[in-house]
Amino acid sequence: MKPLRPADLVVIVAAALLVGASWAALWSGGGPAEYAEISAPGTVPQRLALSSDAVVEIAGRLGASVIEVRAGRVRFNESPCVGRQCVHAGWLSRSGQVAACLPNGVVVEVGGGRREFDAVSF
Amino acid sequence: MRPTAPRAWLRMAALCLAALGLAGCGPGAQESATQHRFMAMGTLVDVTVYGVPAEDAEAAAREVEQLFHALHRAWQPQGDGALGRFNAALASDPAAAPPDPDLGALIAEANRLAQATGGLFDPTLGALVQLWGFGSAERLPAAPPPPEAVAAWLQQRPLQFDLGGFAKGVAVDRAIALLRARGIEHAIVNAGGDLRAIGRKGDRPWRIGIRAPRDPAGVLAALETAGDEAVFTSGDYERWFEYDGRRYHHILDPRSGYPTTGLVSVTVLHSNAGLADAAATALMVAGPEAWPTVAAALGIEAVMVVDADGGIQLTQAMQPRIWFTDEAYGAQARVRSLP
Amino acid sequence: MAAGASSMPSVSERAPPAGPQRDRLIAGFAALAIAIHILEAALPSPLPGVKPGLANVITVVVLLRWGWGVAAWVAGLRVLAGSLLVGTFLSPTFILSASGAAAALLALWLAQRLGGRWLGATGYSVCAALAHMGTQVLVAWQLFIPHPAILKLAPFLLTAALVFGIVSGVIAAVVVDKLEAGPEAARA
Numbered sequence: 158m159k160p161l162r163p164a165d166l167v168v169i170v171a172a173a174l175l176v177g178a179s180w181a182a183l184w185s186g187g188g189p190a191e192y193a194e195i196s197a198p199g200t201v202p203q204r205l206a207l208s209s210d211a212v213v214e215i216a217g218r219l220g221a222s223v224i225e226v227r228a229g230r231v232r233f234n235e236s237p238c239v240g241r242q243c244v245h246a247g248w249l250s251r252s253g254q255v256a257a258c259l260p261n262g263v264v265v266e267v268g269g270g271r272r273e274f275d276a277v278s279f
Numbered sequence: 280m281r282p283t284a285p286r287a288w289l290r291m292a293a294l295c296l297a298a299l300g301l302a303g304c305g306p307g308a309q310e311s312a313t314q315h316r317f318m319a320m321g322t323l324v325d326v327t328v329y330g331v332p333a334e335d336a337e338a339a340a341r342e343v344e345q346l347f348h349a350l351h352r353a354w355q356p357q358g359d360g361a362l363g364r365f366n367a368a369l370a371s372d373p374a375a376a377p378p379d380p381d382l383g384a385l386i387a388e389a390n391r392l393a394q395a396t397g398g399l400f401d402p403t404l405g406a407l408v409q410l411w412g413f414g415s416a417e418r419l420p421a422a423p424p425p426p427e428a429v430a431a432w433l434q435q436r437p438l439q440f441d442l443g444g445f446a447k448g449v450a451v452d453r454a455i456a457l458l459r460a461r462g463i464e465h466a467i468v469n470a471g472g473d474l475r476a477i478g479r480k481g482d483r484p485w486r487i488g489i490r491a492p493r494d495p496a497g498v499l500a501a502l503e504t505a506g507d508e509a510v511f512t513s514g515d516y517e518r519w520f521e522y523d524g525r526r527y528h529h530i531l532d533p534r535s536g537y538p539t540t541g542l543v544s545v546t547v548l549h550s551n552a553g554l555a556d557a558a559a560t561a562l563m564v565a566g567p568e569a570w571p572t573v574a575a576a577l578g579i580e581a582v583m584v585v586d587a588d589g590g591i592q593l594t595q596a597m598q599p600r601i602w603f604t605d606e607a608y609g610a611q612a613r614v615r616s617l618p
Numbered sequence: 619m620a621a622g623a624s625s626m627p628s629v630s631e632r633a634p635p636a637g638p639q640r641d642r643l644i645a646g647f648a649a650l651a652i653a654i655h656i657l658e659a660a661l662p663s664p665l666p667g668v669k670p671g672l673a674n675v676i677t678v679v680v681l682l683r684w685g686w687g688v689a690a691w692v693a694g695l696r697v698l699a700g701s702l703l704v705g706t707f708l709s710p711t712f713i714l715s716a717s718g719a720a721a722a723l724l725a726l727w728l729a730q731r732l733g734g735r736w737l738g739a740t741g742y743s744v745c746a747a748l749a750h751m752g753t754q755v756l757v758a759w760q761l762f763i764p765h766p767a768i769l770k771l772a773p774f775l776l777t778a779a780l781v782f783g784i785v786s787g788v789i790a791a792v793v794v795d796k797l798e799a800g801p802e803a804a805r806a
Contacts, residue, residue, distance in 0.1 A: 164736035165744070165787070168729075172744050172780050180773040196316070219417075240419040240520065246495040254496050257323050260417045264316070264323060274501065275312070275327060275480060278510045278546060279472035279490035279517070 191269025193231040193249070195224060198262035207231060207267070217261030224265055236261055253277075312480055315340035319347035320447060322471030328458070329465040329480050339461045343454045343468065350450045353382065356405045356414065356441045366405055366439050373438050389445050392557045395576050400561035401533040405439025407432050413518060413529040414441075422522045429536040444530070448511060448556025451475045455552075472517070473559075475509035475552045489601075492516055492543040492585050499608060500583070502548075502600045509552035513559035514544035530563045541566035541586060547574075548581035548597070555579075567592070575617040643797075644684065648692045648699075651676040655700030655715070668714055668758055670778060671750040673700075674722055675786040678743045679793045686727050693719045710762055717757045718750040725749035739794060740787030747783030751775050 196202040197215045205211055207229045214221040220237035230250040233243040236258045243258035249267045253274060257264040312329040313336040326343050328336035353360040361382040368375035377383040389402035410428055412420030447470050454468045455475050465478030467485060476485045484505035491497040492514055504510070515538070519528035532539045545562040549555040558579045565573040567586040571594070574582050580596040591612040593601065603609040654673040663669060673696055681689035697719045701712040725745045729737055755772045 161740055161788075162736060162738040164733055165738045165741035168733075168737065168741040168744050169780075169784060172748050172783070175748070176773065176776045176780055179776050198318075238417075239421075240518070242495075249496055251496070255323075256495070259318065259322060262318060273486070274488035274498070275485045276325065276467045276469045276474050276476070277472065277488040277490055277498065278469075278474055278512045279514060 191252075192267075193224075193226060194266045194268050196264045196266075197222075204268075205231070207269075215263050217258065217263045219261045222258050222261050222263045224263075231265060231267060232256070233258060233263075233265065236263070313337070313340075315344075317344045317347075319344060320351045320450065320470060322447075324471065325467070325469040326454070326458075327467040327469070328463055329478065331463050331465075335461070336463070339458055339463055342461070343457055346454055346457055347450055347470070350446070350453070354385070354442055354446045356408070356439065356443075362440060362442065369438050369440070385442065385446075385449065386440065388553070389440075389442060389557070392445070392554070392561075392577070396557075396561040396565075396573050397576070398533055399564040399573055400444060400557045402440055402442055402445060403436070403438055404531055404533060405441040406437045407531055407533075407536060408441045408443065408529075409439075411527075411529075411531065413531075419518065419520045420527075421520065423527050423537075433536050444513070444560030445553060445557045447471075447473055448509070448551075448553035451509065451552040451556075473509075473511045473552070473556060475507075476504050477507045479505040489546055489583070490514075493589075498604050499585070500601045500603045502602065504548075507550050509549055509555040510546065511549075511552065511555035511559045512544060512546045513563045515539070515563075516543070530560060532564050534564075539563050539566065541568075542570070542584050543587055544585045545570070546583045547579055548600070549579055558582075571615045571617050580617070640684070644680065644688060644692065647676050647680055648695050651692055651696035652700045652703065655696050656704055659700075659704045659706070659711075668751070668754045668775065669718075670782045671718060671722065671747055672782065672786065674743060674746045674750060674783075675790050675793070677719075677722060677726070678739055678746060678787065678790040679797070681726055681730070681742060682739060682790070682794050683797055686723070686730060689726065690723050693723055713761070714754050714757055718754040721753035722746035722750040738787075739791035740784060743787030743790055744780065744783035747779045747786065748776065751779030 191208075192204045192206050194202050194204050195213070195215055197217050205213065205226050207226055209226070210228070211226045212234070213224050215224055217237070222236040222243070223234040225232055225234045230248040232248045233246065233256055236243050238258050238260040240260070243256050243263070246256035249256055249265065251273075252267055252269045255264065255266045312327050313333050315326045315337060317324055324344070324347060326340040328339065331339075352358070354362045356366055357363050361377070361379050365375065365377050365382060368378075377386055386402070392400050393402055407429075408414050410424045410432060412418070412424075451468050451470050451473060452475065455466070455477055458466050458468070459477070465480065467474055467476040472490070474487070476487065479485060484503040487502050487504060487510050488498040489500045489502070489510075489512060491499040493516065495516075502510070513530060515526070515528035515530065517529065519526055521527070528538045530539050531537065542563050545559045547555045547559045547562070549558070554577065558574065558577050561573050561577070562570045562582065562584065567584065567590075570582070570584055574580075574594065581594060581600060583591065583593040583597050583601060585591055591608055592615050593612055594617055595614055598612075598614055603612070651673045654676065658669045658672055661669065676696070677689050677693050680692045697712070697716050701707040701709075701715065706712050725748070726742055729742055729745045733741070755775055759769065
């Protein structure tokens with residue numbers, strides 16, 4: 158018997174596709190970060206693709222927060238608030254991660270793919 | 280009689296497609312939950328709703344926003360809301376009565392919790408909070424108050440209410456009640472990391488992450504919840520400032536007048552969000568050794584705490600609920616039994 | 619496309635030798651299957667009790683040579699006797715290997731019905747291996763460890779099953795060839 162008949166190849170390819178689908182279905186949680194959604198008081202949320210580097214100034218209640226996108230990640234560079242928790246949050250890279258400058262009213266959330274968690278307690 | 284080749288290949292193809300289709304409907308639930316975000320009570324509030332048309336969810340979320348704004352105005356320690364006026368009255372007359380029944384009931388409940396925790400949860404720290412400067416949502420203090428001022432406060436104990444460690448929980452409870460009154464059975468109200476979840480997300484429970492205390496972008500552990508449960512976390516990383524190399528955070532120990540030490544975060548599960556809020560605060564004050572006693576006194580069964588060295592302790596009821604994102608956390612976690 | 623059909627008689631056309639010789643061969647394969655099962659029990663696995671199903675080589679060989687009925691018999695005997703010998707009868711390991719074997723047999727039966735004319739040892743083997751592993755993971759997840767981490771492991775295990783399936787398919791094809799060359803060659 159030939160070890161590999163054409164029909165066998167069909168089965169192998171179909172099986173490979175199925176296995177590939179199982180990777181995609183089960184491992185894409187909290188994964189592909191595609192865009193950063195930036196909301197500020199009084200404006201429509203804007204989206205920045207994480208694929209292209211950018212530095213933007215977002216006007217908030219206290220002044221302008223500077224937000225940077227680089228190498229698929231996003232962070233607050235500067236912010237006029239006193240606590241600077243937003244800046245200390247560092248680089249966000251996974252879908253569902255959020256950094257917010259509450260005093261200034263500016264929120265940055267990473268979106269894309271499927272979320273790992275429905276909510277985070279902190 | 281040989282079946283014609285094309286028909287059999289068709290059957291094979293159908294089988295393959297069916298298999299792929301099945302692979303597609305995997306364990307991932309469709310993302311048909313709607314999320315609304317707004318700022319209220321000095322924090323970011325997320326209202327997630329499942330199983331309801333988007334417009335209805337949006338309308339309900341806006342009502343929740345209004346509710347939060349109203350409660351914030353009413354329960355702010357200063358200003359012309361109910362609590363502000365009450366505190367002003369107390370400054371001149373310590374026997375003054377709360378101006379409205381809702382506030383009165385809230386104060387009574389807060390006092391009851393204070394008694395149950397032996398004073399570790401203390402709703403009367405208003406003057407101390409003002410002294411430290413943690414009262415404002417916009418600004419953080421730059422330096423700790425002079426030690427004499429703290430000593431003076433400890434001695435005088437002026438009666439000023441600050442419901443910070445309790446009001447948010449009550450607000451979340453009321454928000455959930457509001458959503459239920461609008462016919463919504465599956466939702467999460469998350470007020471700056473303190474949340475209550477009801478129902479489930481379609482065919483799977485809600486997945487809640489618990490943030491790592493020292494890593495704003497990291498998740499320490501996760502749990503699933505379905506039915507009705509509040510997950511409240513208090514931490515020393517929420518509002519803090521650094522001075523002279525030391526970190527000062529916003530959860531104050533009524534016994535010393537200074538921020539608590541020993542624990543960096545406490546996570547409490549309970550169906551009553553107000554209780555969970557007060558408990559999380561009280562346990563932070565209780566510290567890494569004494570917290571089980573306080574938890575038992577409040578009737579709280581599921582607790583997880585992280586101490587200053589990163590050590591994790593949890594109750595037996597919490598252990599099966601929690602899934603650590605890193606095996607190492609789970610391996611070093613210590614189970615404490617409640618008295 | 620009916621390529622291969624002219625050079626390779628299909629399962630139903632070939633009449634295997636009947637009688638005591640056949641029975642001895644089948645018994646021999648059953649014993650081999652049990653031996654493989656026991657060996658597998660000694661292998662470590664990321665998920666306790668979940669095994670790659672190496673004994674499926676035997677199942678596929680028996681299927682191609684003597685039909686599904688005999689294959690089912692051999693597989694059933696393998697699971698039962700194997701678990702009794704290893705000491706895991708009625709344990710979670712037994713449930714896992716029984717459900718894996720049952721799923722593999724079902725997959726083989728379906729594969730035979732839908733593509734028996736064209737499938738060779740490798741095709742059958744891959745179907746059996748994936749059904750075996752997929753069912754084991756599902757049973758482990760539903761019955762024993764309802765932890766989301768199981769699902770994270772699933773793609774690894776399925777990939778391994780695919781590879782094992784291809785390899786054991788090739789082995790099975792070689793064995794079937796030797797069998798058909800004649801009983802003397804089969805003993806070699």
